[in-house]
Amino acid sequence: MRLRKRKRKDPNEMTILEHIEELRIRLLWIVGGVFAGLPLTISHSRQIIDIIIAPLKQALPTGSKIIFTGVTEAFWVRVEAAFIAAIILTIPFTFYQIWLFVAPGLKENEKKFAIPFVFAFSFFFVSGVVFAYKVVLPLGFKFLLHYGGKELSAMPTIRQYMYLFLKMITAFGLVFELPVVTFILARIGLVSGKDLLKKFDYALLIIFIVAAILTPPDVFTQFLMATPLTLLYVLSIVIAYIFSTKDKKKQKE
Numbered sequence: 250m251r252l253r254k255r256k257r258k259d260p261n262e263m264t265i266l267e268h269i270e271e272l273r274i275r276l277l278w279i280v281g282g283v284f285a286g287l288p289l290t291i292s293h294s295r296q297i298i299d300i301i302i303a304p305l306k307q308a309l310p311t312g313s314k315i316i317f318t319g320v321t322e323a324f325w326v327r328v329e330a331a332f333i334a335a336i337i338l339t340i341p342f343t344f345y346q347i348w349l350f351v352a353p354g355l356k357e358n359e360k361k362f363a364i365p366f367v368f369a370f371s372f373f374f375v376s377g378v379v380f381a382y383k384v385v386l387p388l389g390f391k392f393l394l395h396y397g398g399k400e401l402s403a404m405p406t407i408r409q410y411m412y413l414f415l416k417m418i419t420a421f422g423l424v425f426e427l428p429v430v431t432f433i434l435a436r437i438g439l440v441s442g443k444d445l446l447k448k449f450d451y452a453l454l455i456i457f458i459v460a461a462i463l464t465p466p467d468v469f470t471q472f473l474m475a476t477p478l479t480l481l482y483v484l485s486i487v488i489a490y491i492f493s494t495k496d497k498k499k500q501k502e
Contacts, residue, residue: 308390377425442490
């Protein structure tokens with residue numbers, strides 16, 4: 250029996266339920282992609298764990314070690330590590346599915362941005378993850394773990410560390426998407442370089458608030474997030490000046 254290709258409707262003619270159904274399909278593809286990559290990451294889960302805990306191990310004081318407190322904790326942590334690796338591995342596929350969801354609402358000349366869109370989103374997300382892994386986590390742990398002095402020994406649990414690790418790489422991955430999001434908003438005429446520049450002081454306040462929410466409660470780690478986010482906002486201003494259609498629309502009117 251030959252399967253018929255599902256014809257996509259014009260988004261302007263779709264009902265809310267049809268939009269929700271389309272979103273459900275894209276989410277199922279994303280989840281399916283992650284599960285497809287899972288056998289590969291599970292088979293290398295021990296190496297993945299070694300990579301994940303490396304920033305913490307390097308920062309631990311002499312005599313300290315990473316522990317687990319539950320009988321099944323080590324097993325589930327390896328499964329979680331495999332899931333994290335599978336999610337990162339399938340990021341390009343994930344963003345491609347997001348593109349397929351939004352593409353029907355774009356004009357024909359805007360659909361040519363499919364490959365650059367997927368590449369840019371993947372690049373900036375992975376850049377945020379790498380920055381968190383290589384810079385923020387090692388420096389943050391070095392700063393935090395030596396507060397105990399010689400009287401206290403650090404014995405962090407692997408479960409606690411995995412939660413913090415996932416939170417940090419996700420936060421940095423998402424905030425590093427700011428230039429790409431700005432590009433999209435600029436192209437559809439919602440923001441311009443002038444708008445972003447005028448609101449720089451408000452943006453700076455929001456940046457530090459976001460950094461305080463997404464990072465551990467210490468000024469040093471918050472600063473490590475706020476600094477690149479401020480630079481990304483400056484880059485976003487430049488992008489908006491170059492690609493914004495808002496001023497052009499006003500001139501036509």
